[in-house]
Amino acid sequence: MSGSKISQLPIIDVGPFFSDDPNDASKRLAASQALHRACIEYGFFYLNIEAYVDPKEPEELATLARQFFSLPQEEKDKLSLKNQDYARGYARLKENVTNGKADNHEGLDFYKPVDNPDKTKPVWGENQWPTIPGFKNKYEIWVEKMKNLGMVIMRAMAIGLGMDEAEQENLLSKVDDSFWVMRVIGYPPLPNDHDGFSCGAHKDYGCLTFLYADQTRSALQVFLRRPGAKETDELGLPREQGEEEGVWINADPIPGSIVCNIGEMWEIWTDNLYKSTLHRVVHRSSNYRVSIPFFFEPNFDALVEPLPAALRLKAKETGLEVKQPDKQSIVYGNFLMAKVGNNFAVDGQNRYA
Numbered sequence: 001m002s003g004s005k006i007s008q009l010p011i012i013d014v015g016p017f018f019s020d021d022p023n024d025a026s027k028r029l030a031a032s033q034a035l036h037r038a039c040i041e042y043g044f045f046y047l048n049i050e051a052y053v054d055p056k057e058p059e060e061l062a063t064l065a066r067q068f069f070s071l072p073q074e075e076k077d078k079l080s081l082k083n084q085d086y087a088r089g090y091a092r093l094k095e096n097v098t099n100g101k102a103d104n105h106e107g108l109d110f111y112k113p114v115d116n117p118d119k120t121k122p123v124w125g126e127n128q129w130p131t132i133p134g135f136k137n138k139y140e141i142w143v144e145k146m147k148n149l150g151m152v153i154m155r156a157m158a159i160g161l162g163m164d165e166a167e168q169e170n171l172l173s174k175v176d177d178s179f180w181v182m183r184v185i186g187y188p189p190l191p192n193d194h195d196g197f198s199c200g201a202h203k204d205y206g207c208l209t210f211l212y213a214d215q216t217r218s219a220l221q222v223f224l225r226r227p228g229a230k231e232t233d234e235l236g237l238p239r240e241q242g243e244e245e246g247v248w249i250n251a252d253p254i255p256g257s258i259v260c261n262i263g264e265m266w267e268i269w270t271d272n273l274y275k276s277t278l279h280r281v282v283h284r285s286s287n288y289r290v291s292i293p294f295f296f297e298p299n300f301d302a303l304v305e306p307l308p309a310a311l312r313l314k315a316k317e318t319g320l321e322v323k324q325p326d327k328q329s330i331v332y333g334n335f336l337m338a339k340v341g342n343n344f345a346v347d348g349q350n351r352y353a
Ligand SMILES: O=C(O)CCC(=O)C(=O)O
Pocket: 183, 185, 199, 204, 211, 213, 220, 279, 280, 281, 291, 292, 293
């Protein structure tokens, strides 16, 4: 089966969530229900954010990112991860490892600033900002916008899951001080002989990813599970999805929209009703691609556990009460600590191993 036969990922307009027109209440409900269906079926969708941000804003961020990545290597290395907590700062090309293979990208990572930073503690150091004029200021504005968007989408998803007011507030209280992460990623073309990917197949581990990417096509790919569909890999790539049957489709950029996908926290909250979806980047065109994922995550100390609303839906589906959820509860900060140790290789070793 070829990818082109699979319909495109859904596009959901956030406009109704930013309008206080009472006539838009039904649109808000419809958009919340569309989010619910998109999460069940794909775990990946587009958010049309034109009603919320000027498309020029993220374009400017990408321009600033290009300015940074075009600096001499020794300039970029001045912001090296190892100056701080090995999580905040600059990672060289191929420093990041996914599924045991070096990713063909370089990047800058920022996390929510913490009180009393201590760079000897994992993720507890300070962000390292390039000195390029406007960089810090413009990106900080973006962080605020994405945090706000995170709260809006979480509310909408809570409604889409059929949560009552008290349940909605409880869910929002888990994310209202989000331990967010922002990555600014630069992808040179993937050499044909590179043993690996631009970014290997993975699920995002958190809550919601809001991805702005430049106009490069055929780079980001999403794996759609489709029992019976065998992958035809015309790219000659190794299988990255194990024995799962399905197809890799391109999630090309759409002007005015960002890509949104749900991370593993949503698998816990919905007890696997929503699945976080594998994705990867295979950038073989000749340009230098830039992407800016913003990871809207739970609060550091949030207890993440299966939600009664999701268990009700599961019970409705099967006709049986869910006595014991499939998923274990976790505290987000503990889960994060376990994850960050696997993400990077420094001198051939995991950073926190
Ligand atoms: O660059 C992209 O399009 C995706 C990056 C990504 O999946 C990630 O950083 O988690």
